[in-house]
Amino acid sequence: MAFILRGLEAGACLSAIAFLLGLAAVTWLPDELHMWQSFPIPRMLAILIIPVIAFAFSLFLSLITSCDPRLASQSTTSGAAIAAVIALPCLFAVPLEILIVYAGSTGHLGTAPFVILACLLDFALCAIFKYVEPNYVVGIRCLWTLRNDHVWADTHFFASCIFLVTGVVGLVLVFFVPPGLWQLLVIAGLFFAPTAISVLYSYIIREEAQYIVR
Known part of the structure; x- marks a missing residue:
């Protein structure tokens, strides 16, 4: 259970960082952010949505992991790997928040940054999966x-x-x-x-x- 709490704590910190990055840009963002030149989104909602969804997903992962009957048999290394997976959505919330702010300020955002983020997610899972026990x-x-x-x-x-x-x-x-x-x-x-x-x-x-x- 301790490693689940560590993963959730890391996720909360990363979500807070993502929110603060968005909040730092609030003064020069327009009242409504137009993503891909459509979809007007209120400024504060656009800033909040990524950190909130990311932390909610991490919280969901921690809850279902805590119900796993194999939890007690995990080694320290495997526990750390599972904690990393729990924190992973919040880790990616930071660059996603930057992309949201960029899209809101410029009115344009291509798909290439999201391909790169997907590649980074693959690299993260590559590093994590070999340590995870059943x-x-x-x-x-x-x-x-x-x-x-x-x-x-x-x-x-x-x-x-x-x-x-x-x-x-x-x-x-x-x-x-x-x-x-x-x-x-x-x-x-x-x-x-x-x-x-x-x-x-x-x-x-x-x-x-x-x-x-x-």
Whole structure:
């Protein structure tokens, strides 16, 4: 439980930083922010929405993690990795808040910064997943990984490599893929492709890891 509180505390601090960054720009932002030259959003709502949603998501992660029956068996390293995942939405709230302020002040924001953020998320998951021990909340959770610790360990080592490769590919594609819809498709691929490949890998190795249905 202690590592959940640490993750939530880190998330609260990061959300506060994101809010303060937005608040620092309140004097020179217009009364309404027009994102992508549409969608008029009141200034304070635009400043508040990212930190609030990010912290709410971190709070949700902490609540469902605290209900995990495998929580007590986590090592210190795995607990720290899970705490990092809990704080992750609030960590990304900081650059997102900067992008919101930029979009509000200039009236323009392309999709390229969001591709780069998706790549950074892949790199973060690459660093985290290889340390996460079997649980029901964080990681590649499927029939085969949850029932066999060997499959879990092998799959998450593989997933770390895949998330790293996918993040690098995304950083390359951002310079070649046209902005707009095509870059949004790249973002979707950066989220779903490594997860799907890792689940497929866990299915392939289930027999080699002496998978036993219990």
